[in-house]
Amino acid sequence: MARVWKRAHWLVCSSLALVACGREAVGSEPLCHGILPGDLVITEVHANPDGADADGEYIELYNAGGTRAPLDGVTLAASRTDGASPRMHRFATAAEIDAGDYFVVGNAEGEVMPDYLDYTYGDSLGSLRNTDGLLSLWCGEQLLDEVAYAETADGRATELDGRFVPDDELNDDPASWCTAPEGAVEVTPGNFGTPGSPNSDCAASPTEGFCLSGDSVRAVRPPAPGDLRITEWMANPAGPDADFEWVEVAFDADVDLNGFHLGPAPHAMNAVVEGEECFAVDAGTRLVFGGSPAAAPRVDAKLGFSLGNSGARSIVAGHGGTILHRLDYETTTEGFAWQTDRDQKVCLALPTDEYAEGNFGTPGAENRPCPIELGPGECFDERVPRPVVSPAPGQALITEWMANPSAVGNREGEWVEVRLDADLDLNGLTLSDRVGGTTLLEDEQCLRVAAGTHLVLARSTDPLVNGGIEDVDGELSLSLNNGDETITLRVGDEVLDSVAYERSEPGVATQIDELGRICAAVRPYGEGDLGTPGSANPPCP
Numbered sequence: 001m002a003r004v005w006k007r008a009h010w011l012v013c014s015s016l017a018l019v020a021c022g023r024e025a026v027g028s029e030p031l032c033h034g035i036l037p038g039d040l041v042i043t044e045v046h047a048n049p050d051g052a053d054a055d056g057e058y059i060e061l062y063n064a065g066g067t068r069a070p071l072d073g074v075t076l077a078a079s080r081t082d083g084a085s086p087r088m089h090r091f092a093t094a095a096e097i098d099a100g101d102y103f104v105v106g107n108a109e110g111e112v113m114p115d116y117l118d119y120t121y122g123d124s125l126g127s128l129r130n131t132d133g134l135l136s137l138w139c140g141e142q143l144l145d146e147v148a149y150a151e152t153a154d155g156r157a158t159e160l161d162g163r164f165v166p167d168d169e170l171n172d173d174p175a176s177w178c179t180a181p182e183g184a185v186e187v188t189p190g191n192f193g194t195p196g197s198p199n200s201d202c203a204a205s206p207t208e209g210f211c212l213s214g215d216s217v218r219a220v221r222p223p224a225p226g227d228l229r230i231t232e233w234m235a236n237p238a239g240p241d242a243d244f245e246w247v248e249v250a251f252d253a254d255v256d257l258n259g260f261h262l263g264p265a266p267h268a269m270n271a272v273v274e275g276e277e278c279f280a281v282d283a284g285t286r287l288v289f290g291g292s293p294a295a296a297p298r299v300d301a302k303l304g305f306s307l308g309n310s311g312a313r314s315i316v317a318g319h320g321g322t323i324l325h326r327l328d329y330e331t332t333t334e335g336f337a338w339q340t341d342r343d344q345k346v347c348l349a350l351p352t353d354e355y356a357e358g359n360f361g362t363p364g365a366e367n368r369p370c371p372i373e374l375g376p377g378e379c380f381d382e383r384v385p386r387p388v389v390s391p392a393p394g395q396a397l398i399t400e401w402m403a404n405p406s407a408v409g410n411r412e413g414e415w416v417e418v419r420l421d422a423d424l425d426l427n428g429l430t431l432s433d434r435v436g437g438t439t440l441l442e443d444e445q446c447l448r449v450a451a452g453t454h455l456v457l458a459r460s461t462d463p464l465v466n467g468g469i470e471d472v473d474g475e476l477s478l479s480l481n482n483g484d485e486t487i488t489l490r491v492g493d494e495v496l497d498s499v500a501y502e503r504s505e506p507g508v509a510t511q512i513d514e515l516g517r518i519c520a521a522v523r524p525y526g527e528g529d530l531g532t533p534g535s536a537n538p539p540c541p
Contacts, residue, residue, distance in 0.1 A: 032073040032139035038168040039065030040074070040137050042147045043102065043160040044199060047128035050155035050190030057128050058106035058117060058157075058195055059135060062166040063097040071095035075138040076105065078125045081148045083134065089124040104195040116187055116195040147171055156180040157193030161202035178202035211258045211278035218278065220256045222319045227253040230315050230325050231286065231367055232339045232349075234295075235307035236332035238358030245307050246290040246299065247315055248363055249325075251281045261318045262289060263305055269318055270304035288363045296363035297355055337361030345370035379427050379446035388427045388446065390491045395422040396429070397497045398489055399454070399512050399537060400521070403480040405467055406507030407527035413467040414480050415458035416487060417533055422451050431457060434486045437478030456534045468526015469533050480504075511537040 041062045049056030059076070063069045071091035079086035095118075097103040105119040107127075113120055128135075136146035145168050149158055160166055161176045170176050184192040184200050194200055210217050228251045237244035247262065257279035261269035272289060273279045281287065290299035291306075307313065309332045317325045329338060329346075335358045337349045347370035349361040362368070378385045397419050405413030416431060426447035431439040439457055441447060449455065457476040460466040480487070483503040489496045501510060509521040509531030519540035521531040532538070 031142075032144075033070045035065065035069055035074065035139060035144065037142065037144050039063065039069060040097075040144050041160075041166045041168050041171060042135055042137065042145050043166045043171070044157050044193060044195060045128070045133075045135060045147070045149060045152075046157035046187075046191065046193050046195070047133060047149070048130045048152040048154050048156075049188075053107075053127045053130075055108045056106075056188065056191060058104050058193075059128075060195055061097065061103045061105070061137075063099050063101055063103070064165075064167055066099050068099060069097045071097065071103075073139060074144065076121065076125070077134075077136045077138060078128055079134045079136075080129065081132050081134045081150075087125045089121040091119070095119050102196045102198075114188070118196070145171070147177075149177075153179045155190045155192060156184070157187075157191075157195070159184075159194065159199040159202070162194070162199030163201045166199075176202070211256060212276050213278045213280075220258045220278070221254065221280075222259060223251070223253065223255040223324055225322070225324050227251060227255055228317060228324055229340070229344075230317055230327045232337050232361060232363065233307060233315055233327070233329075234337040234359065234361055234363070235313070235329070236309045236334045236336075237295075238335040238356075241291070241306065241309070243292040244290075244295050244356075244359065245303060246288050246295040246363055247303060247307070248286055248288050249317060250286045251283060253283050255281050257281055257287075257301070259319050262303065263316050263318075264308070264314055266316055266318070266323055268305070269316065272301045272304060286364050286366075298364045300364075335359050337363070339367040339370065341367050341370045343370075347371060374444060379425060380444050381446045381448075386446065389423070389425045389448075390428060391420065391422060391424045391496055393494070393496055395424060395496070396420055396489060396491075397512070398487055398499050400509050400531060400533065401480065401487060401499070402509040402529065402531055402533070403485065403501070403504040404482045404506045404508075405529050407467045407529045408465065410482075411479070412460050412465050413529070414476060415456055415466070415469065415472075415533055416476060416480075418455040418457070418489060420449050420451060420453045420455060424449065426455070428491050430490045431476070431478065432488050432490070433478045433480060434484075439474070439477045441474055454534050454536065458533070463526065466526075467529055471534050509533070511540070513537050513540045515539070 041064050043062045044060035046058045072093045075088050075090045077086050077088045103118050104116055105121055106117045108114055108117055108120045109122055131151045134148045137144040152158055157180045158177055159180055160171050164170055180192045181200050185194055187193050187195060209220055211220050228249055231250045232248035234246050257273045260272055262272055263269035287300040288296050288298055289301050289303040290296055291303050293299050313329050315327045316323060333348055338346060339349055340346050351360060353360050353362050355361055372385060374385050377388055379388050399419040400417035402415045426441045426449060429441040455473045457474045458466050458469055458472045459476050461472040463470050486500040488498040505520060507529045511521050512518050517540040523532055524530055525533060
């Protein structure tokens with residue numbers, strides 16, 4: 001692209017030089033028919049035609065003054081940018097430009113000029129310089145307009161940006177000029193430009209750290225540490241890995257992705273945005289980088305590297321050599337994406353989130369909260385972890401047991417009752433017999449009971465099978481002997497209570513009353529066996 005600029009001129013006038021310096025000498029005719037600085041604008045220069053320069057050079061002028069401009073009295077000069085070696089041409093009387101029109105002058109010789117030329121200056125300017133050139137328009141010694149160019153392209157004119165109305169301030173700015181782009185008119189074989197018509201649009205050319213936003217260039221807004229998070233990745237999809245792998249990145253600030261990189265390691269990063277257009281991302285956006293457009297329901301950019309299914313693996317996001325976020329992983333589950341939630345907890349996608357056949361995750365959408373993991377000795381109380389409140393010795397007592405039912409068989413009708421004398425949790429409570437059989441009360445939820453509860457553990461929870469007990473709190477996995485048996489209640493390794501018996505009466509439960517006395521039950525329940533499962537025991541005789 002040719003670089004063009006305007007050179008400032010200073011003219012010091014003395015009383016002896018009034019005629020040369022003023023717009024109009026006292027008592028003389030007006031110079032240049034009233035044309036003022038800025039009325040004529042140099043808008044295009046073709047100084048380097050393809051092949052020999054002779055007969056192919058031209059200069060385009062534009063009348064920005066608002067009225068018809070006769071050129072008689074106007075001088076066109078060409079020189080080096082420092083003003084050395086000038087050559088000049090004064091326009092003939094017949095030359096004039098209508099308001100808002102273009103006028104093309106060139107060095108063509110002979111009686112027939114090319115169609116695009118309005119006027120020829122012949123060889124009066126010689127050959128225009130291909131580099132370090134200066135063109136200027138003068139009225140006497142008053143400068144009307146001037147442009148300079150550092151270089152030219154062979155076969156292509158240098159044009160003032162056609163997106164704007166030409167004026168003498170616009171052509172002062174080097175950024176307003178460009179080489180005739182691809183698609184410009186081929187004026188003659190091998191030569192491109194727009195002589196006599198509006199110029200081509202000059203596409204902005206951003207430099208490093210800048211990008212194109214519409215028709216303008218602006219600074220890239222690079223992401224900083226904390227502006228983004230890698231939030232989900234599918235490393236082991238159901239289907240070809242190269243096509244269906246993807247990574248999701250969430251942005252917490254308004255940034256541009258120009259210069260953004262993703263990769264498997266800091267030394268192996270890949271640019272994810274190609275081209276000069278600004279790739280703007282708003283805060284709150286989640287972008288999906290995929291191995292192919294089929295990787296997810298929406299893929300925003302190409303991933304550019306393989307994730308890997310096993311072994312120590314990483315995903316690294318960065319910009320300009322700065323690492324912005326890094327995730328490490330070792331294992332995968334086929335068809336399930338790994339997700340991170342807002343608390344940076346990592347978990348597998350849910351089976352309910354199927355985005356493609358056999359593949360589960362939420363690419364491009366908010367991830368669900370990861371399940372909360374319980375610590376040792378904790379349980380969930382309305383989804384909130386808290387320490388288990390275990391019974392202390394004396395707060396949980398074995399108060400009744402049926403070892404030898406008659407209404408139903410032993411395997412169906414056995415049960416044990418435990419009384420709780422404090423508000424506590426049953427989590428971790430175990431009941432065992434002499435041979436080591438154990439019933440464990442365990443759950444992630446807090447098994448909360450109130451003081452005074454009579455807990456019933458039975459071999460069956462079905463009242464049609466267990467002898468008619470309606471309310472069973474848990475299943476009894478151990479089998480009670482009819483005689484010579486010990487039942488022990490523990491929490492962890494701590495013994496809370498223990499009872500032993502040598503024999504049991506068929507169809508009659510053994511009970512312990514409030515005073516700790518042991519006796520046979522006397523009240524019938526269900527299908528006729530005696531006992532009070534789940535209720536307070538009557539006093540022993």
